[in-house]
Amino acid sequence: MNDAPAQNDASAQVAAAIAGELRLMDPGVRASRELAAELLDPEFVEVGASGRRYGYEQLIAELPDKAGASADGPRYEPSGMTGVVLAPGLVLVTFEARLGDRRSRHSSLWRRRDEQSGWRMYYHHATVVPPGVE
Numbered sequence: 001m002n003d004a005p006a007q008n009d010a011s012a013q014v015a016a017a018i019a020g021e022l023r024l025m026d027p028g029v030r031a032s033r034e035l036a037a038e039l040l041d042p043e044f045v046e047v048g049a050s051g052r053r054y055g056y057e058q059l060i061a062e063l064p065d066k067a068g069a070s071a072d073g074p075r076y077e078p079s080g081m082t083g084v085v086l087a088p089g090l091v092l093v094t095f096e097a098r099l100g101d102r103r104s105r106h107s108s109l110w111r112r113r114d115e116q117s118g119w120r121m122y123y124h125h126a127t128v129v130p131p132g133v134e
Contacts, residue, residue: 010085013083013085013089013091013112013119014083014085014091014093015083016091016110016112016119017083017091017093017108017110017119018081018083018093019119020039020110020118020119020120020121021078021081021093021108021110021121022078022081023039024036024039024121025068025075025097027068027069027070027073027075028071030063030064030066030069031063031064031069031070031071032064033060033064036059036060036063037060038118038120039118039119040056040059040060040120040121041056041111041120041121041122042056043056044056044059044120044122044123044124045122045123045124046059046123046125047124047126049104049126049127049128067099067100068099074100075099076097076098076099077097077098077099078095078096078097079095079096079097079098080094080096081093081095082094082095083110086109089111089112089113090109090110090111090122091109091110091111091119092107092108092109092110093106093107093108093109093110094106094107096129102128103128103129104126104127104128104129105126105127105129106124106125106126107125108121108122108123108124109121109123109124110122
């Protein structure tokens with residue numbers, strides 16, 4: 001049995017989810033409700049580093065005013081980004097990020113419902129890493 005096609009498909013799914021994650025960190029995307037809406041699933045939920053819970057509409061409305069949405073302000077600097085396919089059309093992405101002096105750990109679920117729809121973030125969770133913690 002040859003697993004190469006399944007592996008290639010898994011690699012493509014992970015690459016697509018990571019590409020979406022990186023786009024959502026781009027200040028131009030964060031500042032645009034229309035561009036951000038293309039990357040968030042209509043059933044999106046986030047538990048932010050602040051502990052606040054956001055739904056799709058709330059995050060789309062507030063994202064342009066959040067940190068990282070200004071071209072001349074601090075930008076998200078991700079590191080250690082990896083992904084794993086949990087099921088066909090469902091990818092878990094994990095990474096660390098810096099925004100100015102703040103370091104945080106992130107996990108997000110990206111899903112693709114069908115061949116016509118693009119990859120969209122379904123769930124996101126962030127946790128602030130306290131100073132001195134490795």
